[in-house]
Amino acid sequence: MCVMCVCVKGAVSLAGAQNNLWAVEGGNKLVCSGLLKTANANLLQAQVNSISPLYSGEAPQYQLSFTTASETKSELYDIVVLATPLQASVRSGVQFQGFTPPFDELPGNYHSTVATIVHGYLNTSFFGFPDPRLFPFASVLTTETLDVFFNSVASVCPVNISTGFRRKQPQEAGVYKVFSPQPLVKAQLKALFRSYYSVQVTEWQAYPCYGSSQGLPPVELHPNLYYLNGIELAGSAMEMSSVAAKNIALLAYHRWNRQTDMVDQKDLMHRIKTEL
Template sequence: MRGVRAFEPLLAALAALATAAAAQEDGAPPSRIAVVGAGIGGSATARFLRQHFGPDVQLDVYEKGEVGGRLATVTVNRNRYESGASIIHALNLHMHDFVKQLGLKQRRSVAGKTAVFDGASVVAEETDWYLLDLLRLWWRYGSSFIRLQMWLEEIMEKFIRIYKYQAHGFAFGSLEELLESLGGSGFVNMTRRPLSDSLLELGVSQRFIDEVVAPVIRLNYGQNVSVPAFVGAVSLASAQSNLWAVEGGNKLLCEGLLKSANANLLRARVTSVRTLRSGGALRYELGLAGEGPERRTAAYDAVVVAAPLRAGADISFPDWASPAVPGEGEWQSTVVTLVHGYLNTSLFGFRDPRLFPYAGVLTTAAPALFFNSVAGVYPVEVPPGFRRKRAHEAAVYKVFSPAVLTGEQLKTLFRSYYSAQATEWRAYPRYGSAAGATLPPVELGPHLYYLNGIEWAGSAMEMSAVAAKNIALLAYRRWNGRSLRVNREDLLRAIKTEL
């Protein structure tokens, strides 16, 4: 995370602009706001901006690719399957609200058991009996499972305070302020120390970390237990059983949010953000890629960048000497391969595929393993009477791996297959060592906001929605010069006073 420190020079350079673009003197609402990116973060931002600024503001959303971003589907054997972000936690209240408000439905889940493979044998597994699973966990790992659960429950109990704060209109000008309002300095410190250190300090055993925690982190982030503790908590929460998805595909959330926001979807790649001066007011124009010279947009009163910023990549800030973006190599590549075929169960110690009991297999960090997980998946539209295919039947499997699978690797993992479709994502930040790291800013300049910095605290659909709501509230407060509800330290007491 060394690259995020590059934000500091930009903040210093922009400090001089703050006075000129403070609260608007005439009290008029902004006429035009731009959002760069139509993934879950950008589409949710458009929705929240419309709610706060009203119907008269022109909202333009720029998207260079498909609406949904890292929420996407691919077609295999005439059915569509999630190839991007695919699970939502029961406590993700913004996602619940979106589904309800947009008239969407939660997808029916199809139960299945999971195992952990270390390259030689299955070292942990689920059974059909919950009490037996608990006894096995206790026998192999002692109290580690209970200690982890208590830790996660305490974190989630504190994190859900954000919904109350946002419902009362409170916003935060930095990610550190947001996290500190939820869990004090403890939450901020969790973004700066490795998950493994935090768990060992809790009394979680090294064996449990290696055989249970690490496989979950590999599945969700394609990385190891050196990720920051807060990132790890977000990942481990997604491994719980109370998960769901959207019927028809999670990307329907983005399409519905843009439509409900009455946003103008503009198919263009934004290459730069430049400042403009007009009558003493600071505005922004966007540079767009195209044939010949860079094209320019009309002026915007506010801009939200809802796409990852990378040095030397997509978006530049030519008016500023030092672009505040993480380094080019600091976004993790993860490959998702959807394979229609027959799983090679003998790899996991089951010569007879009819005896293979698992729907999915996670892997430890054994050097010889070339994949992070493999699991049978079901379509985004689950037909009536659908059942999971058994391993001796042809089924669709999703494989996560750090690199595109070779033909030889596919033959190792599958007895035979009809098709294999790979999608390579620049999916998450490459967290690396969390020691001494700082989080990216929310405000890049006056009325210029960066949403995807939240991913350095934790990358998930709900985290993006929380950041979107915060930016919409912050933009509204900043525009109208109402700072009383920004970075308020006594939030709980203030809310109780209001009630």
């Protein structure tokens, strides 16, 4: 099982380097706003501070304490889905109170990646091409070595592609995305770019630090308390999170409606193998 998980992680990591990739017109953020609109969900923009179980029937309810832009309050919920990593390095800010046995922090850490968006002229001489017109690559990927200070450099296309759009040529000023393990210092920016107009830097916990002996955390942490981000230990991508979200939605629905025959299906693995 561990070998299979490692293979899946590697395959997911290479997905973005393949041909014939799809993109969302207008940007990936429209996936979230589109789902909210389709679901007709009531979005409450707040920071969740704590989750506590309250027992009054067969299954617990959950009291969520949260802070909005104007106040701190709490509400009771029958079903809670946690869609944020619970590893200490991510610092979700959520505290679990009153659980028996008490919740421990999930093992592992997330990998910190720095994304630097640069509008400027790529220094193709750095990559062995003194004449930028001869530079044939839209992206450059690297392996992890002490001598290389960045992970990748790629030309970025706008999220809205107009008719007649063409990718900027290396001799022209373009927008580039640089991934690196640490923030780039000025000397490193000057090494990668002949000159530039603007630089935007974002540091984020991109994906889990993977290992061959990792297991996957449970999908259900407590009755009707579900955890989505555990699937990232198998592979971290929007598509993987979508799979986890659909599975949890189905599981929560069938559990709530006592459709136990739809939860633990004895012949499920056999039917999946047959379909494959």
